[in-house]
Amino acid sequence: MVRLLFENNHFMDAFTLWNYSISKRYVFDSLPAKKTIINTINPHSWVIADRDETFRAALQASDILLPDGIGVVLAARLLWNERFCKMAGYDLHRMVLTRLNHQSGRCFYLGASPEVLERIRQKVQKEFPHIEVGTFTPPFRKSFSAVESRQMVQVVNAFKPDVLFVGMTAPKQEKWLYQHKSQIDARLMCAIGGAFDFYAETIPRAPKWMIQYGLEWLFRLVKEPQRMWKRNLISTPLFIIKMLRLKLRYKERVKENRTKIIIE
Secondary structure (H helix, E strand, O other): OOOOOEEEEEEEEEEEOOEEEEOOOOOOOOOOOOOOOEEEEEEHHHHHHHHHHHHHHHHHHHEEEEOOOOOOOOOOOHHHHHOOOOOOOOHHHHHHHHHHOOOOOEEEOOOOOOOHHHHHHHHHHHHOOOOEEEEOOOOOOOOOOOHHHHHHHHHHHHHOOOOEOOOOOOHHHHHHHHHHHHHOOOEEEEEOHHHHHHHHHOOOOOOOHHHHHOHHHHHHHOOOOOHHHHHHHHHHHHHHHHHHHHHHHHHHHHHHEEEHHHHO
C-alpha cells in the first residue's frame, strides 16, 4: 500500500513527510491555550521509530515536531524542494526561557543528575531572574514503574509549572510524555534530551560556525564517539536509504496517477 508521502500545509506551516508532520518554523511567543507537547526528530530517532511502535506514535502525536537534525533538513531540501532550518532542543529551550522570563513564569526540569540540575538552576537564575525553577531527578533506568511515574507526575504538578522540560534521552522521554500528558498540569511540555547537558555546560556544544554549516553531528561524533557512532554510521545511512525509497515511490505514484488520468 502506497501512502501519501508528503504534502504542504501552509496554514500549519508544516511539511508532512511520510507519517510525520514536521514544523518548518516555530516561534514561542506565548503559552499555549491548551496542553502542548513539543518533540524533535532527526535521522536517528526516525530509524528507531521504524521499529518502536510506541515511540512512533509519540512522535506522530506531537503537537509540534521540530527538525533537530541536518539530515531531515537536507532530505526535505534535496528531495522535496522544501526549505526550512534545523531547530535543536537547545534552541527551543533558550527561546522558551527568554519569553517565559518576560512573563515571570515557572518551569520544571525533569531528568538528569542532581549536579546537572543544580547547574541549570543556577544558570537560569542568573540569566533569567524572573523565572521560578523546579527540578527532579528520576531513577536512572530504561523504564519506570507505575509507582515511579506517578511520583514524577506528582512532583511536577506540585510545582505547577507553566513549562515542563524533560531530558531523559530519546525515546524514553517522548514515550513518557506521550503516556502521561493527560496527567501533567503544564501548558507546554518539551522533550529536549541533550539540551540539559549543553545548557549546564557539562557537555560542550559545537561552535556556532559548525552548527551554521550543518556540522554539529561531526563535532558530537568526535567528542562522544562511543555514544554517537551508531547514530551517524548506522542510522544516518538507513535514513538516507529510506528517503530515497520514499522519493522513488512518490515518483511511481505520480506516474500512475498521470496514466490513470490519460486513460480516463
